[in-house]
Amino acid sequence: MSGDAARRSSPDLSTRVGPLRLQNPILTASGTFGYGLEFADRADLHRLGGLVTKGLSLEPLAGNPPVRIAETRGGMLNSIGLQNIGVDRFLSDVLPGLKDLPPKVIVNLFGYAQDEYVRLAERVDPYEGVAAVELNVSCPNVSKGGIEFGHDPEILAGLVRRVRSATGKPIVVKLSPNVTSPQDLGRAAKDGGADILSAVNTFVGMAIDTATMRPVLSTVRGGLSGPAIKPLALRIVFDVAREVDLPVIGIGGIETVDDVLEFLLAGASAVQVGTALFRDPRTAERLVDGLRERLRTGGIPSVDSLIGAAARPE
Amino acid sequence: MLDVQALPLPYFLLRVRVAAMEPAEPGQFVMVAGANRPEPYLRRAFSVYDQEAAADGSLVISLLGKVIGRGTEALAACLPGERIPVLGPLGRGFHSVASRISGYDGSGSGRAALVAGGIGSAGLGLLAQALARAGRSFDFFYGGRSAEDLVEAETFRRLSERTGGRLVKTTEDGSAGERGLITVPLKAGLRAGAGYTTVCTCGPHGLMAAVAGIAAASGVVGEAATETPMGCGYGACLGCAVTLKNGGYALCCRQGPVFRLDEVAW
DSSP, X not given: OOHHHHHHHOSOOOEEETTEEESSSEEEOTTSSTTSGGGTTTSOGGGOSEEEOSOBOSSOBOOOOSOOEXXXXXXXXXXXXXXXXXXXXXXXXXXXXXXXXXXXXXXXXXXXXXXXXXXXXXXXXXXXXXXXXXXXXXXXTSSSSGGGGGTOHHHHHHHHHHHHHHOOSOEEEEOOSSSSOHHHHHHHHHHHTOSEEEEOOOEEEEOEETTTTEESSTTSEEEEESGGGHHHHHHHHHHHHHHSSSOEEEESSOOSHHHHHHXXXXXXXXXXXXXXXXXXXXXXXXXXXXXXXXXXXXXXXXXXXXXXXXXXXX | OOEEEEOXXXXXXXXXXXXXXXXXXXXXXXXXXXXXXXXXSSOEEEEOXXXXXXXTSOEEEEEEEEOOSHHHXXXXXXXXXXXXXXXXXXXXOSOHHHHHTSOTTXXXXXXXXXXXXXXXXXGGHHHHHHHHHHTOOEEEEEEESSGGGOTTHHHHHHXXXXXXXXXXXXXXXXXSSEESOTHHHHHHHHXXXXXXXXXXXXXXXXXXXHHXXXXXXXXXXXXXXXXXXXXXXXXXXXXXXXXXXXXXXXXXXXXOBEEETTTBOX
C-alpha cells in the first residue's frame, strides 16, 4: 500500500449502526442528493458511508409549484413536496447502478396512508441492494399523511409495527423535530420494532417577501435546514440517544468535521450530510477525509470511542 | 479571481481563472460564491458571459453581475487574487432553436432577434459571440430602465454589426435609445419582415413572457434563458422548478435554464 493509500484508510472509520455496517459514518441525507447515481460525475460515491435516497412513494410525484426554496440566514427553507420518480422506477433503473458500490443504500419511503408504507416496504424487501429502509414520518411539506404519523406516539408505533411485518430490512425511523419531545416518538418507534432512529428532519418555518408582502414559498410553510438548525438538532440527538435504546443517525446542519464530531459525541453512531451538499457536492467525501485526519492527529483509535462521550459522567 | 471590474453601479464584471472546467455553451451557467464567506449560505447562479482559453490550458470566464442582494454584494466585494468556489458549466444552453434554425453551429439559415432586459444581457453574451462567429445575422434588442442598465451595449453593437445586424436600445426614462419598452421595436421588427426565424431572450420574467407572446403571435420559435431561486444548481435540491404549459415542472438548473418559449407557462 502506498503512503497515500495508507493514509486514506487509517485509522479505520468503519462503524456499526445497529444491524448496518458502514465503511464510515458519513451518509448523504434524503432529498439532498437525489438517488446518488446522477451525481457520480460530481462526487466520489465510492467514499460515502451510505446514501439515503430521495423519499420514494408508490407513484411518481411532481412536487410542489414554485417558489420551492428560500434562503435564510445560515440555511434555507424548502418545500419541494416530495418530487420523486416512484419506487418502481428507482428499483428498476437506479438501484442496479448503486448496489455494487461500497456505500450502503438506504431507501427513504413516504406514504399518504399506512397501507402505502406497508406496500412500499414489501416492494423493496426482495432487493439485496437495499440495506435498510428509512421511514419519512415527518415531512412538513405535504398536506396530508407523513407528518401525522410522526407526531403521535401510538400511531407511529402502529405504523412501524406494520412495516416491521412487511420487511426483514433494518428500519430507520426519521424523527420530526416539530414536537415537544422527540424522544417519546423515538421510544414509540422502538416499541414498533424500529432498528435505528435518524434525527432530525427539517424544522417548520416560513419567510415573507417584504416587497410583495406575501409568503415566499408557494406552500407558505417549509422545512428549515442548514447550519442554523445545528444546535437544535444536536440537542435532540443528545436527548434521544440518552433516552432511547436504539442507535441514532444525527442530521442537522452538518458541514464541518467539528459538526460531525459534535453529533458523534452527543450520541449519534453516524451522521447524514444534507444541505451542505448544495453548496458543494463534495462535502461528504471531504468530511470523510477530514474525520480520518482528525482521528489520526488526535490519537483517537476509532469512531466508536467517540459515540456518546459527551453524555457520560465525567 | 483575476480581477473585478467595477462597472457603473450597481454592475460589476468578474474575471475568474478556472483550472478544470469545460468551456460553457451559450446559455450555460456556473454556481459561485464569495471567498471564504459563510454567508449568504447558498451559491449564486451566474451565466457565463464570456470565456477564453488561457495559454496554460485553464479557462478564464467572465461573469457579468448586478448587485441586488447579499450574494451579489459578496461577489462584487471579491478581491483580485482571492480564490472563490466555481461549479460548472451547468444546465442546458441555447441549442434547440438556435442551432436548428439560426444556428450558431452554422447549420441553419435565417436571422435571429436577441432580446435582453437589463442584466439579462449576461445570459446572451456567448450566444451573440457564437452567432457572430458562425456568420449568422442577428439584431440585439437591449432594454433597460435607464442608460446605465444597458451596461454592455457597445459589445453587443460590435457583435451584431459584424453580422450585418444592429443594436436597438430602449429605456423607460428615455436616457438612451427610444423611450419605452424593448418589446415595441421587437414587434415592429417582426412586422416589418426583418427576417427573424428565431427569438432568444434573457431578462426579467415579464419581458420574457411578453417576448414569448410576441413570438407566438408572429409564428416565430425561440428560447429563453430563465432564472429562478436556485439552491444547488446541479439538480440535487429540486428547488428551482419552472412550471411548464403541460402542467408539469422542469428543473431550471438541469432541464434549463434555457427553455423553448412555447413550453414555459409564463
